[in-house]
Amino acid sequence: MAVADKESAKLKFIDFLEGKNLRLTSQRQAIIDTVFSTEEHFTAEQLLDWSREKDQSVSRATVYRTLPLLTESGLLQQMDLGKDYTYYDPNYCDHPHHSHIICQDCDKIVEFDDEKLEKMEEEISQKMGFSLKTQKLQISATCDQLKKLGACKNKDC
Amino acid sequence: MAVADKESAKLKFIDFLEGKNLRLTSQRQAIIDTVFSTEEHFTAEQLLDWSREKDQSVSRATVYRTLPLLTESGLLQQMDLGKDYTYYDPNYCDHPHHSHIICQDCDKIVEFDDEKLEKMEEEISQKMGFSLKTQKLQISATCDQLKKLGACKNKDC
């Protein structure tokens, strides 16, 4: 889904590179092809593995050097999950304001958009004298299905 | 403010230790005295410095070994601000559900509680098949005052 959006995100990033006089090398190609062909959250190491499948010559250093460019361009967002690794979320081009529910039972991460919630956050910010720019909401929760049925539909992931 | 609450938090933690057959050493004393005498967010290194003012014998290792106990007991919460260090928030005993506004202009962190927001988050979770357990909301924002007056009341911190 949203394949066209992913494609346009790729083009946006290439524009971003041009605007900064940065070059589109084959390694960067492989990395951004990877980033914009998944909706999963991933770590730097996973991105390295996946990118190497497309281009063996991609190195860890280049991945680490490209990630800041991707976040700076706003097409990728860092996610701190309290784990050792930093995770990256490629879904901000489609849904810039989405939030996350993290299942304590199976570690699955579910995304959602909610306009009313967003509006309320903006109102609260205003009331406190600020203008909301970005927002990160992580809800940690348990799975209702697991409690009722003894099994979680996500458990097998 | 809420000095009594801070005091009771300290007692709660001592109970927590007893319940796990863990000892109240002088080093742990110094550390929890420090934690429960501030409302500031702090890093492990800051906690070490402050604790050493009370008890020179506190070591970095003990701080790092005590922090997980404090978070496990629910009296302290880890905060990932995307910076290099992990920050800790000692205000969860008083306000277990509070959220943060982080000012992009001065890096100041403001806390707030909002019952309606909390309720909405619970509703959303339910709708998606989950039961909300904990929640972390970070709003990144700019200071209105700075824009209007050219100065931010927090700027000098």
Place this chain on the structure above:
DNA sequence: GTGGGTGCAAAGTGTTTGCAAGTGT
């Protein structure tokens, strides 16, 4: 041709841990 880009390996840095000695109960 030139300035940015790359891989490699070494360095950096917050955090964790093994160990021998210390201490609360």
Place this chain on the structure above:
DNA sequence: ACACTTGCAAACACTTTGCACCCAC
């Protein structure tokens, strides 16, 4: 006494960086 604790320093693990060579423009 016994088990839990501690400080120290070494070990870890993710990330960053210096350098010499390379390549996109």
